[in-house]
Amino acid sequence: MLNFFSSKKSNQNYTNEGNIDLKNIPKHIAIIMDGNGRWAKERRLPRTMGHKAGVEAIREIVKECSNIGVKYLTLYAFSTENWVRPKDEVSALMSLLMEYLKKEFRELDSNNVVINHIGDISKLPQVCQQELINAYENTKHNTGLVLNLALNYGGRDELVRAFKLMHEDIIKGKINENDINDNTLSNYLDTKGMPDPDIIIRPSGEQRLSNFLLWQCAYSEFWYSNIKWPDFKKENLHKAIYDYQNRDRRFGGVKQS
Ligand code: FPP
Numbered sequence: 001m002l003n004f005f006s007s008k009k010s011n012q013n014y015t016n017e018g019n020i021d022l023k024n025i026p027k028h029i030a031i032i033m034d035g036n037g038r039w040a041k042e043r044r045l046p047r048t049m050g051h052k053a054g055v056e057a058i059r060e061i062v063k064e065c066s067n068i069g070v071k072y073l074t075l076y077a078f079s080t081e082n083w084v085r086p087k088d089e090v091s092a093l094m095s096l097l098m099e100y101l102k103k104e105f106r107e108l109d110s111n112n113v114v115i116n117h118i119g120d121i122s123k124l125p126q127v128c129q130q131e132l133i134n135a136y137e138n139t140k141h142n143t144g145l146v147l148n149l150a151l152n153y154g155g156r157d158e159l160v161r162a163f164k165l166m167h168e169d170i171i172k173g174k175i176n177e178n179d180i181n182d183n184t185l186s187n188y189l190d191t192k193g194m195p196d197p198d199i200i201i202r203p204s205g206e207q208r209l210s211n212f213l214l215w216q217c218a219y220s221e222f223w224y225s226n227i228k229w230p231d232f233k234k235e236n237l238h239k240a241i242y243d244y245q246n247r248d249r250r251f252g253g254v255k256q257s
Contacts, residue, residue, distance in 0.1 A: 020068070020241045026198035028072040029065060029241075030220070032212055033057070035204025035228030048092040053230035055096055059104070064234040066111055066145040068241075072194055073147050074118065076212050080154030083123075094128055097151070101131045105138075112144030118190035119153030120161065146194070153190070155214030162188035191216055199244045203227045203236070221247050 033054055040050030058075060065073045078093055101115070108115055115135040122129065132151070165188045169175045175184065186192065196216040200209075205226045209217065223240045225232075248255060 020238050021245050022068060024245050025069050026241065026244055027070070028074070028195050028197045028199075029070050029237075030074040030076070030197035030200045030213055030217075031061070032076045032200070032202040032206075032210060033229040033232075034202055034206055036230060038204065039228040039230045047089055050228075050230060051089075051093055051096055055100055057230050057232045058100070060234055061232065061237055062108070062113070062145070062147055064237055066113060070145060072197075073145060074150055074191075074197065074213070075148070076150045076153065076210075078119075078151045078153070079211060080120075080152055080157045081211065083152075094125055097128055097149075098131055101135050105135060108147070109139050109142065112142045113139060114142045114144070114146040115139045115149070116146055117149045117151055118158075119151045120157060121151055123152045148191070148194075150212070154211045155209075156211060158190055159215060185215070189215060196220060199223055199240060201225075201237075201240050203229050203232050219249070219251050221249065 036050030036054040037047045038050070039053060040047050043049075062073060077097065082093075083090065105115070115132075117132045117136065121132055124132075128151075132149070162185060166175070166180070166185065170177050191213070196218065197213060197220045199221045200212070200217055201223045202208075203225050205224070207222075207224050213220075221244050223243060225236060225240070227236055
């Protein structure tokens with residue numbers, strides 16, 4: 001099989017088009033994959049063709065993130081609000097997810113990728129849940145890129161679920177309410193144990209968060225672009241990383257002189 005990724009040990013396929021600093025790669029990149037519908041409309045195609053083209057962009061960006069040593073990539077694939085879309089669009093998205101997991105599993109696994117998911121997947125069709133669980137179980141020992149597919153994900157929903165779990169543990173006496181701090185809450189989130197996103201990328205021209213990683217993005221850098229997700233290529237990823245590397249992150253402090 002053709003190996004599109006650099007191997008686990010080297011990044012021989014990598015070309016650094018954007019002159020990014022490979023020693024300062026963001027640990028966690030999160031992407032709101034927006035603009036599939038508009039991309040399709042511009043071409044007089046059904047919306048689902050936009051999503052299909054969006055999967056190609058996923059392939060390219062996952063490959064590139066793995067090649068350049070990003071540790072976590074979180075992709076907003078289906079939000080808690082997306083259920084209100086027409087039924088055939090929702091089922092097309094679920095089918096694309098299944099197809100992606102089935103088709104890409106071997107290559108992702110052989111390239112050391114952990115196929116993880118965040119969000120409340122219990123509302124997804126049973127077959128999707130099983131495929132996601134299998135993909136995670138079979139890749140969880142990999143040590144490369146962690147690919148978080150955010151599915152039936154909403155930042156508010158995640159926080160509500162976290163509060164409920166934390167409340168249960170307080171009642172059981174597992175934690176003391178006086179000891180609750182930032183870290184305690186982080187440990188009940190779907191992203192437990194992961195660093196917060198360094199950069200949130202949103203293509204398609206929209207400039208909003210849309211209920212994505214509300215807690216985790218406290219100090220994330222935002223990067224917007226008019227490119228629609230199906231047209232988002234590794235060069236665009238490099239530009240986002242380049243811009244990120246030239247930002248001044250102070251985390252509420254002052255710049256060292
Ligand atoms: C937003 O664009 C995109 C989505 C809600 C779905 C994203 C899903 C994929 C790219 C493919 C399926 C996922 C996987 C993991 C295989 P939009 O439809 O809101 O675009 P618009 O704003 O232009 O209408």
